[in-house]
Amino acid sequence: MRDERVETAEAGRSTDLGVVLRKLLLSGLGLLLLxxxxxxxxxxxxLEETVVLSPGLTEVKKLSDYFDGVRGTVNDCNVYILEGxxxxxxxxxxxxxxxxxxxxxxxxxxxxxxxVMEQGRLIVVLSGNxxxxxxxxxxxxxPTDFAIPTDYGERRFRLGDRWGNPLDQxxxxxxxxxxxxxxxxxxxxxxxxxxxxxxRPDGKLTERTTYAFMQLIRQEGVxxxxxxxxxxxxxxxxxxxxxxxxxxxxxxxVSMMLSDEQFNIGMxxxxxxxxxxxxxxxxxxxxxxxxxxxxxxxxxxxxxxRTTTEQLLTGVDEFVMKAGxxxxxxxxxxxxxxxxxVRVGRHTSxxxxxxxxxxxxxxxxxxxxxxxxxxxxxxxxxxxxxxxDPVQATPGRVVTE
Amino acid sequence: MVNLQSIVxxxxxxxxxxxxVILVWNLVKARKWEQEVLYIIVLIPFLLRLFRLK
Numbered sequence: 001m002r003d004e005r006v007e008t009a010e011a012g013r014s015t016d017l018g019v020v021l022r023k024l025l026l027s028g029l030g031l032l033l034l035x036x037x038x039x040x041x042x043x044x045x046x047l048e049e050t051v052v053l054s055p056g057l058t059e060v061k062k063l064s065d066y067f068d069g070v071r072g073t074v075n076d077c078n079v080y081i082l083e084g085x086x087x088x089x090x091x092x093x094x095x096x097x098x099x100x101x102x103x104x105x106x107x108x109x110x111x112x113x114x115x116v117m118e119q120g121r122l123i124v125v126l127s128g129n130x131x132x133x134x135x136x137x138x139x140x141x142x143p144t145d146f147a148i149p150t151d152y153g154e155r156r157f158r159l160g161d162r163w164g165n166p167l168d169q170x171x172x173x174x175x176x177x178x179x180x181x182x183x184x185x186x187x188x189x190x191x192x193x194x195x196x197x198x199x200r201p202d203g204k205l206t207e208r209t210t211y212a213f214m215q216l217i218r219q220e221g222v223x224x225x226x227x228x229x230x231x232x233x234x235x236x237x238x239x240x241x242x243x244x245x246x247x248x249x250x251x252x253x254v255s256m257m258l259s260d261e262q263f264n265i266g267m268x269x270x271x272x273x274x275x276x277x278x279x280x281x282x283x284x285x286x287x288x289x290x291x292x293x294x295x296x297x298x299x300x301x302x303x304x305x306r307t308t309t310e311q312l313l314t315g316v317d318e319f320v321m322k323a324g325x326x327x328x329x330x331x332x333x334x335x336x337x338x339x340x341x342v343r344v345g346r347h348t349s350x351x352x353x354x355x356x357x358x359x360x361x362x363x364x365x366x367x368x369x370x371x372x373x374x375x376x377x378x379x380x381x382x383x384x385x386x387x388x389d390p391v392q393a394t395p396g397r398v399v400t401e
Numbered sequence: 402m403v404n405l406q407s408i409v410x411x412x413x414x415x416x417x418x419x420x421x422v423i424l425v426w427n428l429v430k431a432r433k434w435e436q437e438v439l440y441i442i443v444l445i446p447f448l449l450r451l452f453r454l455k
Contacts, residue, residue: 023428023437030441034448041454135455167453171413204406 044144045134045165047158049401051078051109051126052388056116056371058083060399063125066219067212069201074131074168075209078401079216080112080124088120089223089358089365092216092288093351096127097193097227097278099160100137102146102312103295103340104228106157107347110386111372119359120367123220126401128227129193129209131164143309148340150384152392159312164191169205179203181275189276194227197281210281217286223365224250224358225288227278228347230297233320233329237294240266241350244283244290251291253357254350262349262375293350295343296331303328313340345378414451421447 053060059081064071066079077096095108105126112124127133136142136159147154166172169191176190177183179200189195191206199211217225224247231238243251248269255267270279270290282290298304298320299312305319315338324333352374355367373386390398421444428440449455 019432022434023431026434026437026441027428030445034445037445038449038452038454041449045454167450167455170410 040144044136044158045167047145047156049157050155050390051080051399051401052113052390052393053080053397053399054082054112054114054116054371056082057112063209063212063216066215067201067208069208070205070212073205073208074134074165075129075205075212077125077127077130078399080126082111082115082117082122082124084117084120084122084368086119086366089362089367090121090123090221091224091226091351091355091358091367092123092125092220092222093226093228094125094128094213094278095228096125096133096160097129098162098229099127099129099133099158100142100162100300101228101230101295101297102157102159103230103297103343103347104293105133106148106340106383107228107344107351110344110348110378110383111351111369113388114371114373114386115369116371118368118370120355120365121220122367122369123216123222125213128213129160129164129206131168131205132162132191132193133158133160135161135165135167137161141307143307143312146309146312148313148384148387149382150387150389152389155384155387162192163188164193164206166191178276179207183275185276192276194229194278195276197276197278198285214282214285217282217288222286222288223362224354224367225278225282225286225290226351226354227282227290227292228351229292229294230300230343231294232300232302233296233298233331233333234301234303234323236330237268238296238331239264239346240268240294242268242270242279242292242294244270244279246283247289247291250289250354250357250361253361254353257357258350258353262353263346265346265350291354293347295346296333296338297343298333298338315339315343339379341379341383342375344383345373345375348372348378349375417447417451421451 061079064076070076095105108126145158147156172187176185196207196210198214199207241251251267258265279290279292298315298317301320303319303323304317359366424444431437
């Protein structure tokens with residue numbers, strides 16, 4: 001009897017030891033998973049992007065210089081000012097409203113690194129929603145970053161999301177009620193920079209960010225505001241300029257000129273009853289003409305195949321092509337896809353054409369810019385040709401975005 | 402309103418920490434390996450959020 005009890009106790013101890021060892025082993029495996037994913041997320045959030053300042057760039061400010069409510073936050077982005085040699089109008093070009101649409105950011109990058117204003121003033125922002133550059137779509141299996149080949153190597157950029165990082169603004173409401181229209185929008189859109197215009201000073205981070213941009217637009221006396229985007233081919237608002245009422249004539253002029261000389265681009269009216277979008281609210285709540293440009297990005301299409309960096313940069317996708325064969329797309333696509341150079345070139349040309357058309361319509365407030373490649377040049381040499389080597393740059397002329 | 406948001410966020414992180422503690426406790430008490438694996442997998446996203454990584 002006594003021997004049986006001893007054996008049972010020993011067996012129990014042995015089992016307990018086995019359970020403890022098993023828990024330790026499984027916990028170790030879990031820890032490995034935690035570390036591997038954590039390192040990936042940390043690297044993405046802290047990947048440093050460099051900007052080699054254009055010779056025409058006169059000042060780098062912070063968004064918080066216009067509204068203190070974003071100071072010290074992740075969205076306190078750089079504001080690049082390019083003062084022209086001669087006076088004229090002020091144009092504000094913003095990339096990174098939706099950082100999962102990289103052509104918008106990269107086109108703005110080409111202006112920050114190359115533009116020299118001869119007449120008027122240019123303001124450039126590369127990361128409108130900087131928080132959204134630090135996260136990718138949850139469950140979307142997006143690459144965290146991508147590299148653009150250049151003449152000296154490669155430059156690496158963060159790929160972001162349509163919405164700000166939940167680490168920076170959380171929790172979301174059940175229903176997002178837009179201010180000041182009180183229109184009901186999807187709950188996650190309270191982190192979408194293009195649903196929170198014109199913002200409010202005491203709102204959530206994204207609302208404070210758009211409020212800060214509105215302050216920038218008012219304080220700098222911006223005449224034209226341009227918001228750079230990309231769109232899936234299954235979305236009807238694509239390859240187009242969306243214009244506020246005050247910019248209809250300008251956008252029509254730009255669309256006609258580009259469609260005649262470079263590539264097809266349409267023009268659409270900003271809906272009056274759809275609130276929170278830049279092309280509506282910036283025009284309504286400031287004196288600036290508000291335009292939004294859309295380029296085609298198959299990476300965003302729901303019917304896409306593998307979500308890879310290659311697909312992001314080449315825009316080649318057999319599944320999206322198949323959707324096109326069934327008449328489900330609002331833009332053409334073939335084996336050549338929609339390469340990033342084409343998409344960026346569309347944006348740079350459209351911005352430059354807007355300057356020219358604006359100047360024709362407003363000769364007393366001209367805009368003239370040199371140094372930035374147009375559509376054909378970007379395609380010919382690749383956009384990386386226009387991204388300058390930070391190592392070779394003049395000291396003090398490189399900043400981190 | 403900003404202060405209220407900060408408080409809500411803090412409460413949210415306190416809830417995340419509480420769930421982490423509960424999951425670890427359940428992991429310690431579990432006797433089946435399937436349950437242990439489940440607790441560990443469920444723990445990971447909570448820890449990533451608590452450490453402000455994702």
